[in-house]
Amino acid sequence: MSTHIPYGRQSISKDDIQAVVAVLESDWLTQGPSIERFERAVADYCGAKYAVAVNSATSALHIACLAAGLGENDIFWTSPNTFVASANCGLYCRARVDFVDIDPRTYNLSLEELERKLRLAKTTGKLPKVVIPVHFAGQSCAMDRIAELSKQYGFTIIEDASHAIGGRYRATRIGSCAYSAMTVFSFHPVKIITTGEGGMVLTNNPSLYDKLVRLRSHGITRDPSLMEEESHGPWYYQQIELGFNYRMTDLQAALGASQMKRLDEFVARRHFLSSLYDKELQDLPVIIPWQHDDAYSAFHLYVIRLRLDKIGRSHLEVFEALRERGILASLHYIPVHTQPYYREIGFMPGDFPEAEKYYQEAISLPLYFGLSEVDQERVIDAVREAVQ
Numbered sequence: 032m033s034t035h036i037p038y039g040r041q042s043i044s045k046d047d048i049q050a051v052v053a054v055l056e057s058d059w060l061t062q063g064p065s066i067e068r069f070e071r072a073v074a075d076y077c078g079a080k081y082a083v084a085v086n087s088a089t090s091a092l093h094i095a096c097l098a099a100g101l102g103e104n105d106i107f108w109t110s111p112n113t114f115v116a117s118a119n120c121g122l123y124c125r126a127r128v129d130f131v132d133i134d135p136r137t138y139n140l141s142l143e144e145l146e147r148k149l150r151l152a153k154t155t156g157k158l159p160k161v162v163i164p165v166h167f168a169g170q171s172c173a174m175d176r177i178a179e180l181s182k183q184y185g186f187t188i189i190e191d192a193s194h195a196i197g198g199r200y201r202a203t204r205i206g207s208c209a210y211s212a213m214t215v216f217s218f219h220p221v222k223i224i225t226t227g228e229g230g231m232v233l234t235n236n237p238s239l240y241d242k243l244v245r246l247r248s249h250g251i252t253r254d255p256s257l258m259e260e261e262s263h264g265p266w267y268y269q270q271i272e273l274g275f276n277y278r279m280t281d282l283q284a285a286l287g288a289s290q291m292k293r294l295d296e297f298v299a300r301r302h303f304l305s306s307l308y309d310k311e312l313q314d315l316p317v318i319i320p321w322q323h324d325d326a327y328s329a330f331h332l333y334v335i336r337l338r339l340d341k342i343g344r345s346h347l348e349v350f351e352a353l354r355e356r357g358i359l360a361s362l363h364y365i366p367v368h369t370q371p372y373y374r375e376i377g378f379m380p381g382d383f384p385e386a387e388k389y390y391q392e393a394i395s396l397p398l399y400f401g402l403s404e405v406d407q408e409r410v411i412d413a414v415r416e417a418v419q
């Protein structure tokens with residue numbers, strides 16, 4: 032019996048393991064020098080001034096929303112075609128969420144919908160304070176236009192780039208924050224690089240940076256200029272706002288810094304495998320991923336859409352046919368607004384039809400650095416058989 036092929040998995044090298052072991056033998060398991068080294072490596076790679084490492088992208092999104100000033104009675108918008116964390120983060124701040132339906136080609140939030148919704152929201156006084164574009168599958172949103180709209184309508188942009196480290200938009204790397212206030216990465220094992228669990232916020236703004244650093248660790252400062260009275264001594268700190276323990280460990284940061292050395296290799300391999308899929312699948316009754324000229328995707332996901340009118344099986348039957356052959360394909364994403372929790376707060380099926388239609392047809396095929404060409408051939412054969 033042949034082994035299963037997952038949709039994504041990490042690649043851990045001997046150097047990665049060595050980097051973690053070295054931390055275990057050092058003085059610092061957390062709050063040590065590895066954190067700064069990892070933050071510097073990511074910030075320099077992306078071309079951003081500052082980076083703040085935290086224990087997950089979910090935490091990163093939460094403190095980014097807080098740093099943007101999102102609070103009760105504020106509104107924020109994101110895409111319905113994302114992991115629930117992109118929307119939950121603003122709810123943690125007691126803000127109200129709304130969604131912008133997706134573009135049928137990129138599966139990112141639609142620019143036309145965003146513009147339409149902003150015009151309408153202006154007339155009803157319900158403009159968003161924060162918009163969270165998600166670079167779905169690793170392909171950048173149309174940041175140039177979104178940045179223009181942010182100036183026109185006065186919202187702050189937080190890029191959810193959980194899929195997109197190593198990708199580019201025009202002349203900039205994702206994470207440069209050239210078009211946004213803050214950018215968030217995830218280092219979960221299925222993502223492009225991993226720290227086990229982990230995330231990061233990047234920014235070019237020093238006051239956002241200071242705020243993010245405080246929120247990561249309880250809202251505590253050791254900066255005398257921010258304290259309300261003179262320092263009592265070398266042990267002294269003050270808590271000046273309500274923060275969290277969202278710190279990353281040095282073990283994780285060392286793994287992350289080591290993984291950064293292979294980031295370009297990881298993304299190049301994903302491109303290579305994606306173009307093989309493109310070539311082998313393009314004549315089948317499926318839609319292969321469309322790529323915008325402005326974007327160099329990190330290819331976190333390779334998503335096909337079934338042309339169900341041309342296939343004798345249902346969406347679920349195609350999934351089951353793949354599973355029977357050991358191909359653990361997946362589906363990104365269940366539209367967030369259709370989740371029971373989100374229906375509870377007022378959303379309904381039918382609210383974002385493009386995202387819902389996409390959900391009826393999409394399949395994420397296995398794509399990861401260590402996927403061999405032999406295994407990829409198995410996936411291609413299984414898809415060919417399942418859709419014909």
Ligand SMILES: *Cc1c(COP(=O)(O)O)cnc(C)c1O
Nearest residue numbers: 087088089114116193217218219
């Ligand atoms: C994975 C992911 C997250 C959450 O990342 P964690 O590091 O697991 O918290 C958020 N947004 C998107 C788009 C993701 O894919």
